[in-house]
Amino acid sequence: MIYLVIPCFNEAKRLEVSYWRKIVTAPNLKNTKFIFLDDGSSDGTFEVLNGFTKYSRVEAVSLSVNAGKANAIRSAFQKILETSFFDCDLIGFIDSDSSFDAQEVIDILSCIENQSKAFDAFFYSRVKLSGSQIRRSEIRHVISRIIYTFIARGWNWAPYDTQSGFKVFRNSDVMKDVVSTPFRTRWFFDIELMNRLSMRMGSQLNIKELPLHYWQERSGSKIKARKYFSIFREILIARRFVKQMSRFD
Numbered sequence: 001m002i003y004l005v006i007p008c009f010n011e012a013k014r015l016e017v018s019y020w021r022k023i024v025t026a027p028n029l030k031n032t033k034f035i036f037l038d039d040g041s042s043d044g045t046f047e048v049l050n051g052f053t054k055y056s057r058v059e060a061v062s063l064s065v066n067a068g069k070a071n072a073i074r075s076a077f078q079k080i081l082e083t084s085f086f087d088c089d090l091i092g093f094i095d096s097d098s099s100f101d102a103q104e105v106i107d108i109l110s111c112i113e114n115q116s117k118a119f120d121a122f123f124y125s126r127v128k129l130s131g132s133q134i135r136r137s138e139i140r141h142v143i144s145r146i147i148y149t150f151i152a153r154g155w156n157w158a159p160y161d162t163q164s165g166f167k168v169f170r171n172s173d174v175m176k177d178v179v180s181t182p183f184r185t186r187w188f189f190d191i192e193l194m195n196r197l198s199m200r201m202g203s204q205l206n207i208k209e210l211p212l213h214y215w216q217e218r219s220g221s222k223i224k225a226r227k228y229f230s231i232f233r234e235i236l237i238a239r240r241f242v243k244q245m246s247r248f249d
Helices: 015-023 043-054 069-087 103-115 138-152 173-178 190-202 227-246
Strands: 002-008 032-041 058-063 090-094 122-123 134-135 168-171 209-210 212-214
Touching: 002 069, 002 168, 015 043, 015 090, 015 103, 015 209, 032 043, 058 069, 058 173, 069 090, 069 173, 090 103, 103 122, 103 209, 134 138, 138 227, 168 190, 173 190, 190 227
Parallel strands: 002 032, 002 090, 032 058, 122 209, 134 212
Antiparallel strands: 090 168, 122 168
C-alpha cells in the first residue's frame, strides 16, 4: 500500500477539486491511500478536504496549529506509521497546488509499487528535456540552482532536484525512527530527511530519480524580507547535512 500525504494551508479557494478527484478515483490506484492534511488553515480548507472523504481511499486530517509544511508532513508520516505500519509499503508526499499533471501522477503511482523493494526512494524532478513541458520562473530556477550547487558540492550521489514536491520513500523501521523528532529546517527539509535516513542506514540512499514530463509553476505566497536570514541559516544547516552524507560516497 502507498500512503501519499497532500499538505494544504489556506487552500480553500485555490484547491482544484476536479484535479484531485481525477487522481483519487483513478481505478488503477486501488493500493494508494490519500491523506489530505490541513495544516492549521483559517479559511475553511478542511471543509473542502473533508469533501474528498466520500471516496474510499481518502482520509482528511486537520492540525489545530500551523506547523509549516515540513513538520506537518512529518506529523502525518508519524501518525501513518503508528497506525498502519505493517500495511504501509511506501510513504510519500505531493504538493497540493496542481503543479504536476494529474495523469502523470496516476501513472507514476501505479508503476512504483512493483519497484518498492528495489529502491529506498523515488524522486520526480523538474529537469527540462526535449519534449517535456517544465514551466517555471527562470530567475527562481537560476537562484535555486546556485544555492543548491553550493549546498551539494562534493555530494556525489546527490539527486538533481531535491526540492521537487513529489517524493515517495520505502517504509522501514528506520523511517519510523527518522520522523520521531521535529525537523530543524523548513526550506530544505527534503535534504534533512535524506540525511536522517542515510545516517540511520549507514549508507547512501538508493534513489530512483526520474524526470517529469510536465510541471507548471503556480502562483503562491512570496518570501517576505524577514525570511531571508532564516533561509541563509538553513542553507548552512543543509550544507552540514550534505557533508555528513558525503561520507557514504
